[in-house]
Amino acid sequence: MIDAGRTATYHRTMTAPVLRDGGVLLHVGPHKTGTTAIQGALAAARPLLKRERILYPGRRLEHNRQAAAAIQRSLGWDRRRLDMAYWDTLVAQTARYSGRVVISSEVFCEADPESAARIVHDLGPDRVQVAVTLRPLEKLLPSNWQQYIKSGYRIRYDHWLENVFESRDKASAATPSFWVRNDHPAVIRRWSEVIGPENLVVVVVDSAEPRSLFDSFEDILQLPRNSLNADESGPSNRSLSAYEVELLRQFNRRVRNKITHTDYYRFVKRGAVRSLVEGRTPGPHEPKVITPGWAIERARMISKEHIAEIGAMGVPVMGSLEALVPTGPVPTDEETLDVKTVPVGLAAQFMASLLEAGIDIAQRAEDGTLVTPTTSTAAPDVATVRQRIRGKLAALRARTK
Numbered sequence: 001m002i003d004a005g006r007t008a009t010y011h012r013t014m015t016a017p018v019l020r021d022g023g024v025l026l027h028v029g030p031h032k033t034g035t036t037a038i039q040g041a042l043a044a045a046r047p048l049l050k051r052e053r054i055l056y057p058g059r060r061l062e063h064n065r066q067a068a069a070a071i072q073r074s075l076g077w078d079r080r081r082l083d084m085a086y087w088d089t090l091v092a093q094t095a096r097y098s099g100r101v102v103i104s105s106e107v108f109c110e111a112d113p114e115s116a117a118r119i120v121h122d123l124g125p126d127r128v129q130v131a132v133t134l135r136p137l138e139k140l141l142p143s144n145w146q147q148y149i150k151s152g153y154r155i156r157y158d159h160w161l162e163n164v165f166e167s168r169d170k171a172s173a174a175t176p177s178f179w180v181r182n183d184h185p186a187v188i189r190r191w192s193e194v195i196g197p198e199n200l201v202v203v204v205v206d207s208a209e210p211r212s213l214f215d216s217f218e219d220i221l222q223l224p225r226n227s228l229n230a231d232e233s234g235p236s237n238r239s240l241s242a243y244e245v246e247l248l249r250q251f252n253r254r255v256r257n258k259i260t261h262t263d264y265y266r267f268v269k270r271g272a273v274r275s276l277v278e279g280r281t282p283g284p285h286e287p288k289v290i291t292p293g294w295a296i297e298r299a300r301m302i303s304k305e306h307i308a309e310i311g312a313m314g315v316p317v318m319g320s321l322e323a324l325v326p327t328g329p330v331p332t333d334e335e336t337l338d339v340k341t342v343p344v345g346l347a348a349q350f351m352a353s354l355l356e357a358g359i360d361i362a363q364r365a366e367d368g369t370l371v372t373p374t375t376s377t378a379a380p381d382v383a384t385v386r387q388r389i390r391g392k393l394a395a396l397r398a399r400t401k
Contacts, residue, residue: 017201017220019221024100024101024128025100025102026104026120027103027104028130029106029109030184031109031140034213035105035106035133036061036062036237038214039104040234044234052100053099054101055097056101056104062104063105064107066086067106067107067108069084070084070108070111070115071111072084073110080262091123110181116190116191129199129201130191130192130199131200131201131217132184132201133202135205136299137182137300137306138299141299142289142291144181148160148174149252152261154256157289157291158292164295183306185309192313197315198315200315203217204319204320219318236278237277241289242337242339243282248268255268270357271360275357276353280346291331293332297330306324307325
């Protein structure tokens with residue numbers, strides 16, 4: 001599957017592994033390892049990829065719905081599963097295309113051995129090559145916690161960190177998927193045992209070399225340099241500030257048990273939170289989420305263990321595994337922040353974004369353009385949507401009195 005004919009020098013791999021004609025590159029994440037950046041670049045380059053006989057299926061940035069259906073991952077606290085039609089459609093598209101195909105979703109990293117084997121079988125065992133992108137574990141901690149908060153969780157960062165490091169060998173209610181995603185040797189092992197280590201490539205995302213991620217994928221796909229670039233026109237994926245994430249966490253504490261996951265996803269995650277991320281720029285003095293020193297030290301210790309395990313697997317590595325252990329200073333306790341209040345303007349913007357999301361959802365329901373990506377593709381009727389919006393707004397008004 002991997003063709004070593006194209007030469008490019010890396011710290012651990014002397015030649016860039018190349019996706020051969022008719023191959024399928026399955027990028028499995030994990031989360032927060034440059035996935036949105038490379039997905040945005042691939043989506044923006046669809047016309048160029050087509051000329052190179054490379055298919056990046058669909059119209060969306062990524063293939064998360066297809067991946068969630070493929071591994072039958074339950075969604076949110078409603079525990080619903082996506083219809084397998086999402087996955088079956090992608091498989092059919094891939095089978096029909098005789099050129100090369102790229103599929104990208106960080107959700108694939110959560111596949112158990114059985115799901116991984118089924119996915120490879122569906123796509124064609126003789127076609128699939130897997131790419132795993134890795135970042136330093138300590139960089140993944142605040143971004144993963146923020147993703148949990150964006151999904152309705154209510155736990156404080158310090159308590160969440162304690163749960164993370166206490167639950168490496170078992171599932172935790174506060175961190176149900178963290179180690180499934182971020183035990184990096186285990187993720188690599190699950191996929192390499194299905195396709196063989198020679199058909200898996202590890203791409204190290206090095207913040208000191210901003211273009212390294214794009215360059216690596218260009219080499220794998222045999223694309224000219226600068227074919228893949230950051231999509232500045234795409235949606236922002238910036239981190240929340242300490243004020244923003246605490247506002248959302250407190251909001252979650254008050255509404256989590258009073259709203260379905262589908263409504264939370266529409267009104268909050270895809271509504272108010274997206275509006276904040278895309279429509280607001282935190283000021284230069286607005287505090288950031290800071291990981292305490294003890295957690296960084298633990299993360300670095302685990303990263304060193306990961307490097308040793310990955311190095312012994314014999315998988316191709318693009319970049320330097322040593323970059324997974326930063327050497328910068330560790331924050332002191334005085335640098336961490338316990339947010340007690342947030343600016344009034346921020347709270348007002350959040351409330352306005354909730355209202356705008358409700359109006360938008362009602363309008364799309366009336367236009368017939370609102371689709372529910374669950375086990376059923378049927379959208380709720382307009383009256384139901386309006387009733388839900390009135391109920392949510394009434395509850396919010398009651399809580400703000």
